[in-house]
Amino acid sequence: MTNGLKKEDSAALKGLAVLLLIFHHCYRLADRIERYQVDLCGLTTEQLVAIAECCKICVAIFAFVSGYGLMYGYSAKMKNKEKYAVSEWISGHLLSTMSGFWFTAAVSYLIYFGLGLKDPSKWGETFYERGFAVFADILGISRLLETESLNGAWWYMSAAFVFIILLPLLDGTIEKFGGIFCIAVIFLLPRILGIGFQGGSKPYSFLLIFVAGMLCCKYNFFQKLHEYRRKKLKFICLSALLCAGLFLYHKIDLKIFWEFRYVLVPFLLILFCVEYLFRITPVSLFLQYLGKHSMNIWLVHTFVRDSLGKYVFALKKFWLIPVAVLVISLGISYCLDFLKKITGYQKLIRLLKKKVTEHYAVRE
Numbered sequence: 001m002t003n004g005l006k007k008e009d010s011a012a013l014k015g016l017a018v019l020l021l022i023f024h025h026c027y028r029l030a031d032r033i034e035r036y037q038v039d040l041c042g043l044t045t046e047q048l049v050a051i052a053e054c055c056k057i058c059v060a061i062f063a064f065v066s067g068y069g070l071m072y073g074y075s076a077k078m079k080n081k082e083k084y085a086v087s088e089w090i091s092g093h094l095l096s097t098m099s100g101f102w103f104t105a106a107v108s109y110l111i112y113f114g115l116g117l118k119d120p121s122k123w124g125e126t127f128y129e130r131g132f133a134v135f136a137d138i139l140g141i142s143r144l145l146e147t148e149s150l151n152g153a154w155w156y157m158s159a160a161f162v163f164i165i166l167l168p169l170l171d172g173t174i175e176k177f178g179g180i181f182c183i184a185v186i187f188l189l190p191r192i193l194g195i196g197f198q199g200g201s202k203p204y205s206f207l208l209i210f211v212a213g214m215l216c217c218k219y220n221f222f223q224k225l226h227e228y229r230r231k232k233l234k235f236i237c238l239s240a241l242l243c244a245g246l247f248l249y250h251k252i253d254l255k256i257f258w259e260f261r262y263v264l265v266p267f268l269l270i271l272f273c274v275e276y277l278f279r280i281t282p283v284s285l286f287l288q289y290l291g292k293h294s295m296n297i298w299l300v301h302t303f304v305r306d307s308l309g310k311y312v313f314a315l316k317k318f319w320l321i322p323v324a325v326l327v328i329s330l331g332i333s334y335c336l337d338f339l340k341k342i343t344g345y346q347k348l349i350r351l352l353k354k355k356v357t358e359h360y361a362v363r364e
Helices: 007-027 030-035 045-054 057-077 085-114 127-139 152-177 179-192 203-218 221-227 231-247 259-275 281-292 294-307 309-315 320-342 345-363
Strands: none
Touching (some): 057 152, 057 259, 085 127, 085 320, 152 179, 152 203, 231 259
């Protein structure tokens, strides 16, 4: 691996994150396990919930990959230092990132409202308030505006929006003061201000792992890790640190040191997977395949879990239920991609991207 974090590895990381995400959302609540009388195959409910909670690592993996990928594109764009390069980059990436969500969100609303599966009457006192909540949710910024959402898992779109907006500022801070300074500020700021832990569905909680992805790209960390000559020592140290991190995962107070769960442990897992797990070709290819559908699967899997709950949980075996959710979500992903194609949505987005590029070219 001579080119840092390859696209294949990024895709595999997203595929791994999807698997963890589905397991997390299937079993993070004990009442769901008990309600459907899931066969735990020798595990206890507490153990299964604890494992599911560890799978929250998935969010940090997505944030890291986003930081790495966005930093890579931003660095390439800024080589020419055009006057409006930053504005063009932000506009283009917001369109690229959010457009994949807009279509799925709009289709989801049509289905849920069309079939009367969701009652929006509690989303606001007036028609305009409810309409604004729907509009904000489809745009992907409901978490930022603190309005209602059709799907609780969609909160990450607000985080993605924030990350894209902040990246030029974060990169400028790193360039001027260094990466350690940037990390220290992100770590200390909520403690100095007395804000504390923001919660597991807030952009700031995952900002540090996002910056870690940026720094790994900026300083070509993965290539240096791969070229480290003491191979056995590297394997022993990474394995030991990862095992220790997973062992201590629930023992470290989340509200006091949330970076342990949301930064340190995910970072160690990412390093181990990229350096060792993804070198197993069948594993890597399977995860890459899932990674290509990761966004669609992430957007719809909770619909599958909830709307088809009595069917997927009827499979009883705790390991088989997430598999069913994954397979059904993957099938829906193919349907969504087909709909995007036949409706002309993909062409529309390409046209909009072209217009953005032309707009900034004229301004230059």
